[in-house]
Amino acid sequence: MSEKYFGVDIGGTKVMLALVTAEGLTLKRERIETRAEEGPRKVVERIAETMKKIIGGEKVTAVGLGVPGPIDFSRGVVTLAPNLGWKNVAIVDLFAEHFDLPIFLENDALVAAWGEKTLGAGKDFDHFIYMTISTGIGGGLILNGKLYRGAYGAGGEIGHMIIDPSGATCGCGNQGCLEAMASGRALARMGREALEQGQWPEGPSPEGITGSTITNWAKAGDQPSIEILDRQARYLGLGMANLTHLLDPQAFVLGGGVMSAAEILLPRIQAALEDYLMPGYSERLQILQAKLGDIGGALGAAMVARDFGPKN
C-alpha cells in the first residue's frame, strides 16, 4: 500500500484540497470557499471537516499547507497574508487541533513551484523559476533540485523586483515593481488608461475593466488590447532577463490566470528575452507553461509534505 499525503492550498477566495499518493497520483480533489473574514480558527475548522470527509478511513502520512504571503516555517506561523487579512496566525497549531499528523507549512508560490517540479512542467529541471502571473505576480525558485526559500523563508518575491523606479505605484509602496507593471492588475490599469484616452468609445465603464477583460479582448483580436499585452510582455521579458542573468536557470514555468493569453504573450516574452539577454543565455533557456492549473498548489503542498521536513 502506497503512503498518502494531503495537500491544502489556501487562497484569497478558495481553498483547494487534494489527497495524493507517494507516487503523485491524485486520489481525490475538492474545492471550497475560503471565507477568510470568518477568521483563521473558523476557516481551519471548515477545512478540517472537508479533509476528514475526503480522508475517510484512509491513513495519511503528512499534510502540506500552502498559504499566501510570507511565513515563518520554523514556527508554523503565517506572518502576513494580506489576501486573507491574517497576521501572525499559528496555522499549524490550529490544524494540529484536528489532526495528529506532521503538518508542513509553505508559501503558496513555493508549493505551486514544487507541484510543477514533481508532477508538472518542471519535472526535467533542477534549476527553474516558477512564476504565477495573475492579479499579482508571485514566484518560487527551484535551485539544485530543491525549493529555495532564502535564509528566513521570505525569498522568491519576484513581483517586487523594481524594474522602473519611475513606473506605476505598487501595492507594496514602491514604484515600478514587476507586479505593478506586468500583473493582471497592471493590465486593468493600462486598460483604464486606454479607455480614458478614447479607446473603446462603446466600451464599459472604467470599473468594468479588469485584467481578464483585456486578455479576453486580446484573444478575440482587439488591437489596443493586444498592444497592452505587448507592453506587459516587454516588462515580463525584462524581469525574466534579470532573473536569468542572476540565477542562470534552465527554464521558466509560467502559470496564473494571465497565462490564458499564452499564445499572444509567449512569443512576445521570447522576443523581449532575446533583446535583453546577453549572448549565450537565450539559446538554452526554455519558457514553459505550468501544467497543473488550479489544483497545482494543493498537489504541490502534498508533495512538500512527502519531500521536506519543516527544517529542510
Next chain:
Amino acid sequence: MSEKYFGVDIGGTKVMLALVTAEGLTLKRERIETRAEEGPRKVVERIAETMKKIIGGEKVTAVGLGVPGPIDFSRGVVTLAPNLGWKNVAIVDLFAEHFDLPIFLENDALVAAWGEKTLGAGKDFDHFIYMTISTGIGGGLILNGKLYRGAYGAGGEIGHMIIDPSGATCGCGNQGCLEAMASGRALARMGREALEQGQWPEGPSPEGITGSTITNWAKAGDQPSIEILDRQARYLGLGMANLTHLLDPQAFVLGGGVMSAAEILLPRIQAALEDYLMPGYSERLQILQAKLGDIGGALGAAMVARDFGPKN
C-alpha cells in the same frame, strides 16, 4: 603536515597568486602583471613559472583558478573574458601542461565570494550575496552554504540587472543595468556630466575624471562628489532590495575599489534599503564590507580547490 592548495586570480591587469594551507593559512602570496595581450599560452607560462618558484619543494594538492567572465567549468574553458580579450580558451588544459594536479576553474566573482565565505566577512553566513563594485559590478551568490553558479555556470550577473529601462547605456548593450548606473564607470560618467554642467570650473578635463576621482573628492568633503555618491547609493540600495526580496539572504558582503568610500556609501545604502524593502527584511539583513582585499580572489580560488570538485 597540512595539505596545501594554490589559488590564482587572473585579472585584467594583474594576476594574484597564493599558497594556502587546508586550514586557510596563507603561506605565500605574489602579484604579477597579466599582459593579456601576449595571449593565453604565454600568460599561463609566466604564471606557471611564478607558481613553481612559490611552490618550491612543497607538495600541493590542487589548484584553483579564478578568471573574469563566464566560464564552462565542466570543460575548464573560459567562454568569454572581455577584460582579457580571450574567447573559448581551454585554460585548464594550458595549466595542465605545467602541472600534474587537479585544476578547478571558477568565475572571479565566485572565487572572491568563496574567499569571503571561508576566510573573510561571510564566515558566519550560509546565505549571502558578495558584490564587487569597481569599474564594473560583479556578484557571487552563496546559497545554502555553497557557491551558486546557476544551471550552466553563468549566474551571479548582478551588474546586469536592469533597474531603469530609460537609464544610461551599459557595456552589454542594454539600458539602465545596475552596472551602468552604480559602478565606478557610472561615477565617472556622472562626474563628467557634473563638470559639463559647470561644477568644478577649476577642475580637470573630462577625460581626467574617473571613478576614483569622484570617490577621492567625496572623501575630502567635496559636496558635488558626495551628491554623486548619494545617487550611486540609491541605485545600489534599489538593486540590493531587489536581490533581498528574491533571495532573502542574511547579508551582503561588499568589495571592490569603490568601497574605499564606504563611510560615505554604507549609511546611504542602508537608508535606501530601508526605503525600498518590504516590512520584515531590513531588520535582519546585514551589510558588511569584504575583508580580504586584493588577495581575496586568490585565497578564494585556493579554497575552491579545497572544497569543490569541478562538477559540484
